[in-house]
Amino acid sequence: MDKHPSYEALSPYLSKYPKAAGSLFQTYNDLKLAQQWTDLEVVELPGCARCGMRGRRPQMDDLLCVVPCSLSESLSTEWIRTTFKELGSPPHVYLAINTEDSSIVYYKISPGIVKPPL
Template sequence: MESHPSFQGLSEILEKYPRAAGAMFQAYNDVVYAQQWADVEVIELPDCKRGAIKGRKPDTDDVLHVVPCTLAETLSISWLQSALSHLLNPPQVYLAITSEDASIVYYKISQGIVKPPV
């Protein structure tokens, strides 16, 4: 992990929250290298004991937020509310759920009841 080009920009958050380091590293690299987001920043979520990712998909102006976690973690509504409040209550957050086989699934979490697009 230390030899990867993205490690330099992530090292502080990875060292501060080692239990969430694998999920953060995997989600960050997916967003930056595979999805090629622009203006990517790492945001600290101290109450959630991890970092989050903020950026924009290619050719869009919408700022999106990703909160990485692992498939083995137990999450709660209060945990999600804490993440949302630290991110200044965006309309939605993507929960990036990573697994040991390097797969990653994104779940869109919105506040309240949101009708899916038709």
């Protein structure tokens, strides 16, 4: 992992949050290299014991927030509230759920009850 090009940007956080290191590394590389997000920055979320990311999808102006986690983790509503608070209360957060086979599923989480679009 330490030979990978993204290791330099992530190394301070990988050792600080070892339980979330794999999910962070996998999600960061997916967003940066595969999806080609721009202005991608790592944001510490100490209340959630991990880091999240902010960035922009290609050809979009909106700054989006992503929080990586593992499929095997149990998350609570309090954890989600803390995530929104530490990210500065964005309109929504994408939860990047990582699996052991390197798949990532992104779920859009919004605060409160949100009516689905018709």
